Amino acid sequence: MKTILILGAGTAGTAIAHKMRRRLSNDWDVAVVDPSSTHLYQPGLLFLPFGDETEERILRERGSTLGKGITWHKDAVKAIDTEQRRVELVEGEPLSYDFLIIASGTEIRPDMIDGMMGPGWHESVFDFYTLEGAKALQKALANFEGGRLVINVVEMPIKCPVAPLEFAFLADWYLTKRGIRDKTELVYATPLDGAFTKPLASKTLGYLLENKSIRVETEFMTGEVDSEKNLIRSYDEREVPYDLLVTIPPHMGAGFLEDTDLADELAFVATDPHTLAAKNAERVFVIGDATDLPSSKAGSVAHFQADLMSENILRAIEGKELEPTFDGHSNCFVETGHGKAMLIDFNYDTEPLPGQFPIPGVGPLPLLKEARRNHWAKRLFRLVYWHGLLPARPIPISPTMSMAGKQLSAAAE
Amino acid sequence: MSLETVHTDPEGYLANRDDWSEELAQELATSMGVSLTEEHWKVLNTARAIDAESGSSPGLRKISKRSETPIKAIYKLFPEGPAKAIAKIAGIPKPKSCL
Numbered sequence: 001m002k003t004i005l006i007l008g009a010g011t012a013g014t015a016i017a018h019k020m021r022r023r024l025s026n027d028w029d030v031a032v033v034d035p036s037s038t039h040l041y042q043p044g045l046l047f048l049p050f051g052d053e054t055e056e057r058i059l060r061e062r063g064s065t066l067g068k069g070i071t072w073h074k075d076a077v078k079a080i081d082t083e084q085r086r087v088e089l090v091e092g093e094p095l096s097y098d099f100l101i102i103a104s105g106t107e108i109r110p111d112m113i114d115g116m117m118g119p120g121w122h123e124s125v126f127d128f129y130t131l132e133g134a135k136a137l138q139k140a141l142a143n144f145e146g147g148r149l150v151i152n153v154v155e156m157p158i159k160c161p162v163a164p165l166e167f168a169f170l171a172d173w174y175l176t177k178r179g180i181r182d183k184t185e186l187v188y189a190t191p192l193d194g195a196f197t198k199p200l201a202s203k204t205l206g207y208l209l210e211n212k213s214i215r216v217e218t219e220f221m222t223g224e225v226d227s228e229k230n231l232i233r234s235y236d237e238r239e240v241p242y243d244l245l246v247t248i249p250p251h252m253g254a255g256f257l258e259d260t261d262l263a264d265e266l267a268f269v270a271t272d273p274h275t276l277a278a279k280n281a282e283r284v285f286v287i288g289d290a291t292d293l294p295s296s297k298a299g300s301v302a303h304f305q306a307d308l309m310s311e312n313i314l315r316a317i318e319g320k321e322l323e324p325t326f327d328g329h330s331n332c333f334v335e336t337g338h339g340k341a342m343l344i345d346f347n348y349d350t351e352p353l354p355g356q357f358p359i360p361g362v363g364p365l366p367l368l369k370e371a372r373r374n375h376w377a378k379r380l381f382r383l384v385y386w387h388g389l390l391p392a393r394p395i396p397i398s399p400t401m402s403m404a405g406k407q408l409s410a411a412a413e
Numbered sequence: 414m415s416l417e418t419v420h421t422d423p424e425g426y427l428a429n430r431d432d433w434s435e436e437l438a439q440e441l442a443t444s445m446g447v448s449l450t451e452e453h454w455k456v457l458n459t460a461r462a463i464d465a466e467s468g469s470s471p472g473l474r475k476i477s478k479r480s481e482t483p484i485k486a487i488y489k490l491f492p493e494g495p496a497k498a499i500a501k502i503a504g505i506p507k508p509k510s511c512l
Contacts, residue, residue, distance in 0.1 A: 191496065197509040250474065266474065270467075294469030
């Protein structure tokens, strides 16, 4: 029996496990290692703080998300030995592999910022990238009666890079519905030089921030959270006071990758941008948020990677050369509030462009433009996630980016 | 290629990264009021190395860890905002998000 061992059973790990199970004979054991007994639909965390999503709908027993023929080791990884082709576990016996897929994702590290986990943590300082954080924030928002609501991205890279902006837009909508928008100052503090950083987006989407009166604090690199004085302080000594702070803390790869030859300083695995093979080890592939690639840390990316990676793993098994097929393709809905959303579709080389995105059987969805259709597509996506993405069933979107429907002229103007 | 002849984008970042040279970096730095020391070079070379290996402009924490220069010290080296200054002088794209 040969083994494909997959570390992590999140979006990426679960999808690639199903892909490989379908493509390989029964001579192969397809196994995942994941210590958690539940699978969380992470896009739901954006809506949960506003009471628009429930824990029941976004959480499933992990066993129910893993199909027949996939072995699940409910354990945590301690270390990888790429020489011996072996993975040490925290509790169980070490596991050997023929091919290894690292799908261990990324996690927020509030502990890395001075004072963030001080007395204000989950009192006036919240994250929404964990279920616990999003639930605590829901309560705090329900009790919020106005003041300064600050959304702070501490540093890049983060998961779902548009989520903090979406949170700001949804907060504007939520506070309007509650009748306390005029009593609330909304501030978006970012380490980048704007809320939008790509040329076309910064040119065409600035109106969103203006219309919603969201003040943007740019090039703000948070050094410290002072939860006694309720303010965040940057390395260049600027201060942004808050009544409620929604922070997106620094992200790092899995603990077992820290300080290894496989990974960089933030524990993201050095990965070939087109073949998805690990750069520093043989027979190791990397998928989803665990990579050090400039592609977005997003579910759609993991899905496209799973499609292309499965072909490359088959090539590797047959001793063939890997193909450089992955182009950084990403496809994301961006909630803009008041029942609307945008769709963006881009890759390593092409920034999000306007136009229409054709989906066979669904119809075209407007690109880089607000539309109600996009909002409903985003809300319905949860079902596509559970029934399409995780079991890696075919979805009518190409894993590499297509220019069909995109207005190229917009970029040149 | 000098500061007068080199192509930059509207925000002042090098249009073509192959145009970069140490001399040009000196000129760029001087134009931004930064006088390059060995400490500056350690940070700039680290940023260039990370960009070359991962294809993305690195965040300050990664530069700080690899160059063993505390973030606070990087701010002292590039007081007008290190993220943009490093990218401009090192001839790499500005740090971006996906939108």
